[in-house]
Amino acid sequence: MWISSSFIYIIVDDDASGKMYVGFGTDEEAVISVLGHRNANQMKKIRETYHQLYNESLIDRLHSELSGDFRLLVGLVSSYRYDKEVVDPEAAMLEAARLNEAINKKQLDHDDVFWILSTRNVFQLRATFAYYKQLYGNPLEQDIKNCGKGDLESLLNVIVCCIDCPEKHFAKVVKDSIWGLGTDEDSLTRAIVTRAEIDLSKVEVEYAAMYKSSLEDDTSGDTSGDYRRFLMTLLGK
Structure with a gap:
């Protein structure tokens, strides 16, 4: 265990090594690194282990630590991503279009954006990102950057990068x-x-x-x- 400050994060990588790492995160990017590409089973273990160790709800703690656009981080840990390596190409194309619409309207805080990023599995999201580039010419990260330089843009870019690569x-x-x-x-x-x-x-x-x-x-x-x-x-x- 290593300690920094702010709030606790728990990393569970049972699919790769069977080991659990416990530490303390210092910023939103650290939380995204932990949560961004986890599947439903790992998310469940993270929440359960956090509660066992600290006798409090991880969701409640995140709610108390984060505000505004960073509520997407709460969605990442509380959502139930599909675990199967299943990709629906039609859904990927439709959701790429929804993301593009939100970007064109500069509505990155739209519920559609949060819902897509926090509920779709990694494979589905990678397909959506690929279709986005194919359909609109730019990587999703680039178009998000073009929307502005605020916290939400930075947050979304880190999430997309963690999931995509x-x-x-x-x-x-x-x-x-x-x-x-x-x-x-x-x-x-x-x-x-x-x-x-x-x-x-x-x-x-x-x-x-x-x-x-x-x-x-x-x-x-x-x-x-x-x-x-x-x-x-x-x-x-």
Whole structure:
């Protein structure tokens, strides 16, 4: 367990490693990283384990910590995504059109947007995102960015990235953690620990493609001592 501040998050990755990681999140992006691509079974375990550990409802805690547009995060943890790897192409096309309509009207807080992102399974959403690009020429993230630079736009882009290409999201988290003076150890630890037994090799490949450098070398160069050895062990070095 590692501690930062704010509110608790629990990561359950039983489908990949059978292990549970418990920690504390410091911001909305951390919560999205945890919740954005979980299936219904994992969400249920997260809620149950949180209640067992802290004797309070995770939904109630999120409601008390978050406000406004960030209520979508409550939807992510309280929703019941379909677990099956089922894709309905017709629904994907229709929902791509709904997302495009919301973007054109600059109504990113529309209930349709929240409902699509918080209830559809990962495979269905990836199909919707693919149809969106095919039909409207731009990736969904780009059109969301064109709507503005507010909290909601940032929130939605992180959610879309986590669902569509989690390895790209975590590669960016690592880079942002070590960029500039000092190291954001909480974010760096979260990114590497939570992906270590899932898709860390994919994160490394994506990192190299995005930044033309090695995740291992950059992480090693920005850390030291036992902390560096810990991360290098997780990286298999």
